[in-house]
Amino acid sequence: MVSRLISDRRREPEPLPSDPTAAREVVRAARHRRRMEARRRRYMIAGVMATAGLLAALGLGRQLFFAGDSQAAPDPPARQDEPMLTPPSQPASPPPEAGPAKGEGTFSYATSEGPVAGANGGLKKYRVAVENGAGVRADAFAAAVEKTYADPRGWTAAGDLRLQRVAGEGAADFTVFLATPVTSEQMCATAGLHTEGYSSCRITGKVIINLARWNTAIPDYGVPVADYQTYVVNHETGHELGHGHEACPGQGRPAPVMMQQTYGLKGCVANSWPYVDGQLYTGPKVP
Template identity: 80%
Template sequence: MASRLISDRRREPVALPSDPVVARDIVLAARHRRRRDARRRRYLVAGVMASAGLIAALGLGRQLLFADDTAPPTASVRREAPMLAPPSQPASPPPEAGPAKGDGTFAYASSAGPVAGAAGALKKYRVAVENGSGQEADAFAAAVEQTYGDPRGWIASGDVRLQRVAGEGAADFTVFLATPATSDAMCATAGLHTDGYSSCRTTGKVIINLARWLTAIPDYGKPVADYQTYVINHETGHELGYGHEACPEAGRPAPVMMQQTYGLKGCVANSWPYVDGQRYTGPKVP
């Protein structure tokens, strides 16, 4: 996901229903509504600019037409009713999804790890878990390290090596595991809307949403552990410079840079950037 430092606001995400299918549908509807509103704003600006020239040209004619100071007839203005957000019943997340909000502070993995990969630039990373999330930093770090060290992962390119540093040592980026409220606020600093549902990447930060980490997504078709591997590889892929890709064809594996969190679009779940020793991709998403 692109990192655009356009906002430093903090938003409290709307509480989502505990049913993961309903929650995903609400989030997708919100994304669609934001995109539609953005298009409408662009069209409005273009219309205003075009109208300004016409109004200026008509100004003299209007003055002559009503030279006797008689006011022109008042035009009626039709106002559209405001759009309503889809109904959402605030509810506590299911216990297996972990807490919706933590302390907003982080504990860092205590030890360093080996270098993963045989060639390429060395990228050092830290691992941090939000306090109050119910998760342990060292356990999360072990999962991240296992993903980064797999020969199907990003190190297969030969362009990058990855190594975990201890604590808050100097690093190129940090992998965070954060509750929905905290991850949403962190993503919002780069203008990214997650609605407390999805993960994201901002410059130097790979931010994993705790609820998705613990429960994955509806209809993923594979164990939660496979989704965990996917979401680490996907957001880290952004940190390494890769953009979004689409499902190449129904029934085929989903590219790791596809937004699988929002549905597989006919593809089959896939956690890895390299399949059968080859970089596996789909059509680039503009």
């Protein structure tokens, strides 16, 4: 104990001299002695505490030093990034029915103007173009797009939107392109979208449909290619109209048209239309 390091023996009081001056000197000497003893006691206590702290620190450092040989520092938490969607595995050579992988990089436009789809709402005009060398006529592709937009299950069903195809390269709000895999990938990449030549995309003012997907759909889609064609036009047009991606709402239920069905149905069944049974059909929003 610290108290034992310092003598607690009490001094016997000294008799004061009869002379007043000498008596004062004795008292002063006694006070000075007590002050010095108190100061020495404080120094000794502080020294003991400092020594104890140093020993504790050395012991902890030694423990950490030797622990480092047998146990590595914990790794930082792994990042929980959203997984990137990747195309399903494809054969080394696309089937002939997929069409050419690369066209001329130029486009031909549908020649005639189409009727207005939808009864009410603001009118949006669109053009239709097909890449030269894709093996599809622009007017034939335009007819398929026009049929999709005119269906009562399509985006005009709410009664707040009308759509009309313009002739050739006339003024329009957006253009629907059918492009080969190489060209569609290049077009999508201008906005930072990397489709790997597999999927379709939308960038501002451009709905870009991949020719191979248009011709062959996707593996295990479960419905005719024509239904996939309707889906992909509605999906990418939905983006142009301001809709984001959605997820499958439940096993065995229809896939929302804004679900990325091209990358798999995730337990849902194929669905080509934004409106089902007269109601806008949606799933959980994808961040």
